[in-house]
Amino acid sequence: MATSATTTHSETFFDEVVAATPGNPHLDLCLQCGTCSGSCPSGADMDHTPRAIFALIAAGMKDTVLRSNTPWYCVSCYYCMVRCPQEIHITDLMYALKRMSIQEGLYHKTGAPEASDFAGTFIEYVESYGRSFELGLATRHHLLHHPVDAVKMVPLGWGMWRRKRLDLTPKRIKGIGQLQAILAKAKELRGAA
Amino acid sequence: MKYSYYPGCSLERQAGAYHQSALAVAAPLGIELVELEDWNCCGAIEYIAVELLPAYALISRNLALAAQQNGKGGNQLVAPCSACYLNLSKADKYMDDSPELAAKVNTALAAGGLNYTPGSIRTRHLLDVIVNDIGFDKVKEHVSSALTGLRVAPYYGCVAVRPGFHDHFDDHEYPTSMDKLMQVMGAQVVDFPLKAHCCGGHMTQISQSVALELIRRLLKNAHDYAADVIVTICPMCQLNLDAYQESVNRHFGTDYQIPILYFTQLMGLAFGLAPEELGIGKEFIDARPALAKVGQVGEAAAGRTKRDKKALPMPRMAGEV
Numbered sequence: 001m002a003t004s005a006t007t008t009h010s011e012t013f014f015d016e017v018v019a020a021t022p023g024n025p026h027l028d029l030c031l032q033c034g035t036c037s038g039s040c041p042s043g044a045d046m047d048h049t050p051r052a053i054f055a056l057i058a059a060g061m062k063d064t065v066l067r068s069n070t071p072w073y074c075v076s077c078y079y080c081m082v083r084c085p086q087e088i089h090i091t092d093l094m095y096a097l098k099r100m101s102i103q104e105g106l107y108h109k110t111g112a113p114e115a116s117d118f119a120g121t122f123i124e125y126v127e128s129y130g131r132s133f134e135l136g137l138a139t140r141h142h143l144l145h146h147p148v149d150a151v152k153m154v155p156l157g158w159g160m161w162r163r164k165r166l167d168l169t170p171k172r173i174k175g176i177g178q179l180q181a182i183l184a185k186a187k188e189l190r191g192a193a
Numbered sequence: 194m195k196y197s198y199y200p201g202c203s204l205e206r207q208a209g210a211y212h213q214s215a216l217a218v219a220a221p222l223g224i225e226l227v228e229l230e231d232w233n234c235c236g237a238i239e240y241i242a243v244e245l246l247p248a249y250a251l252i253s254r255n256l257a258l259a260a261q262q263n264g265k266g267g268n269q270l271v272a273p274c275s276a277c278y279l280n281l282s283k284a285d286k287y288m289d290d291s292p293e294l295a296a297k298v299n300t301a302l303a304a305g306g307l308n309y310t311p312g313s314i315r316t317r318h319l320l321d322v323i324v325n326d327i328g329f330d331k332v333k334e335h336v337s338s339a340l341t342g343l344r345v346a347p348y349y350g351c352v353a354v355r356p357g358f359h360d361h362f363d364d365h366e367y368p369t370s371m372d373k374l375m376q377v378m379g380a381q382v383v384d385f386p387l388k389a390h391c392c393g394g395h396m397t398q399i400s401q402s403v404a405l406e407l408i409r410r411l412l413k414n415a416h417d418y419a420a421d422v423i424v425t426i427c428p429m430c431q432l433n434l435d436a437y438q439e440s441v442n443r444h445f446g447t448d449y450q451i452p453i454l455y456f457t458q459l460m461g462l463a464f465g466l467a468p469e470e471l472g473i474g475k476e477f478i479d480a481r482p483a484l485a486k487v488g489q490v491g492e493a494a495a496g497r498t499k500r501d502k503k504a505l506p507m508p509r510m511a512g513e514v
């Protein structure tokens with residue numbers, strides 16, 4: 001079984017998922033006990049619970065899995081991961097499914113496209129400045145994806161600004177050139193892997 | 194004791210009160226926090242959802258800088274933000290487990306003239322440092338204005354206690370270190386069964402209805418146990434419970450008014466520091482009425498301006514009653 005984040009020559013969808021997860025996620029040990037689903041705070045809003053997702057992965061139902069809103073509704077609370085009797089790295093598997101869903105171009109069909117759009121906007125700021133920028137992130141995300149609802153964010157933004165909890169301009173780190181070189185190299189390695 | 198300090202993006206502004214109060218209580222305790230020079234964002238939970246190797250490279254630049262600046266702050270890196278703490282310790286652990294991943298990350302770091310040996314920097318949460326390196330006895334010596342009578346609900350959130358990649362400093366599901374710390378401050382710690390449940394993280398930006406329900410549960414739980422204040426160790430938890438409390442009230446027809454403070458803010462008050470030195474007043478839900486109840490701020494300061502109910506209707510600001 002492939003155990004590395006960097007091996008991608010896999011035969012089955014199961015192997016593909018495992019290869020896309022750092023370290024050894026122990027996915028082959030899943031007992032289908034459902035502890036993960038029972039522990040999940042947003043399980044009720046998912047179209048397949050984590051346990052069902054693992055069964056679907058084992059069954060090779062790639063399209064169903066990558067169109068699911070499940071990984072996007074994961075709040076990264078790690079309850080499933082510390083409770084799993086088989087020590088499966090569930091949260092990391094959810095991140096892997098998000099990445100695969102984006103790579104396959106299926107995330108817009110997941111029923112939760114806002115999540116990856118938000119992540120995309122977040123990343124643009126980090127890659128340009130080296131730091132996240134809340135005002136820009138929230139405004140751009142809402143104007144691009146929820147222009148009608150954006151106005152609802154105004155009281156919150158104003159409240160943040162009034163309490164000196166909001167920067168009006170982003171901060172750029174000194175070593176932004178260095179960071180961008182590192183990220184460019186990392187993306188190149190990802191492509192070659 | 195000397196530590197490298199990684200404030201993280203939230204503490205730069207949004208959670209400025211955490212930054213200010215952390216530094217204010219660290220000094221008398223002899224914790225010397227040397228800010229990591231030119232640190233970058235840890236990527237929160239967003240970066241890793243889109244990119245794997247670049248996310249690990251992003252995080253590792255900080256670890257590499259910490260190793261490079263070792264002489265200034267030692268080999269321990271303190272993060273007050275739970276998400277930063279998780280990302281830094283997780284990247285370190287997974288690179289330690291997978292030499293292949295570490296090699297690729299190092300190839301990327303080399304493009305910026307950096308290098309990192311997994312395991313060489315130990316990432317710590319600020320709560321862990323205060324409780325385990327300084328200890329309750331030493332902390333107690335600094336308490337000059339005990340928080341007697343203040344009912345505190347200690348809220349740990351998720352990722353400081355789960356999954357615990359390096360320093361599993363407290364129980365995953367029922368942590369108690371902050372409970373004990375608050376008792377040392379003289380506060381009355383209430384039972385808070387949901388103390389390690391999730392605040393929703395960035396779900397407020399993705400699905401408000403899912404997020405608001407998670408926040409509501411926490412507020413209800415603290416309210417059921419008659420807490421005067423919820424105390425947090427994470428800027429994300431503080432923001433969600435504080436800035437979205439009015440949204441929860443509107444959404445569910447509730448009327449919660451529970452102030453959310455950082456544990457370092459309450460420590461500072463117990464140490465006799467002034468509220469202004471601790472960033473108190475930056476919260477949406479005013480903490481002063483609760484603090485006035487136990488004599489921590491003057492009665493005058495605690496007066497909440499309530500609008501005359503017979504007056505003409507006016508738009509209401511978030512946090513206003």
